[in-house]
Amino acid sequence: xxxxxxxxxxxxxxxxxxxxxxxxxxxxxxxxxxxxxxxxxxxxxxxxxxxxxxxxxxxxxxxxxxxxxxxxxxxxxxxxxxxxxxxxxxxxxxxxxxxxxxxxxxxxxxxxxxxxxxxx
Numbered sequence: 001x002x003x004x005x006x007x008x009x010x011x012x013x014x015x016x017x018x019x020x021x022x023x024x025x026x027x028x029x030x031x032x033x034x035x036x037x038x039x040x041x042x043x044x045x046x047x048x049x050x051x052x053x054x055x056x057x058x059x060x061x062x063x064x065x066x067x068x069x070x071x072x073x074x075x076x077x078x079x080x081x082x083x084x085x086x087x088x089x090x091x092x093x094x095x096x097x098x099x100x101x102x103x104x105x106x107x108x109x110x111x112x113x114x115x116x117x118x119x120x
Contacts (some may be wrong), residue, residue: 007032008040008092014085014100017076027060027087029068029094036068040089044072046100047084054083076102 009030017023025044029037039062046055054077060070077083080103088095 008037008089008094009034010087010089010094010096012085012087012096012098014098016101016103018105019076019078019080019102021076023074023076023100025060025072025074025085025087025100027070027089027096029070029089029092031092036066037089037092038062038066038068040068040070040091040094042070042087042089045086046074047086048077048079049082049084060087076100080104 011028011030013026013028015023025046027042027044029040029042031037042060042062043057044055044060045053045057047053055072055074058072060072063069063071081101083100083102084097085100086095086097
């Protein structure tokens, strides 16, 4: 999801995770002139749907030689649900958010009785 303001722009990338799975949240930061921001201070706050903070203002790291891409590695929450990744930056001042979803992947049985991951 993209969020523009007068000063800068952030694109936040959320995705799907299983409970307790390792993952990465990405944010791409742009200066007001549209160029990638390579020296911003970027923080992430992760909220549960009831507005409880799971992560509180943690620093995101710049990916060297990228076009303004920052990342935060984490372990997804153990409870299924929808979470909000809220990202803000200074230099430029900007903010944006996206959802991440935590759910158990359904298991299906093949004709031989072995469990396989569903590709739903």
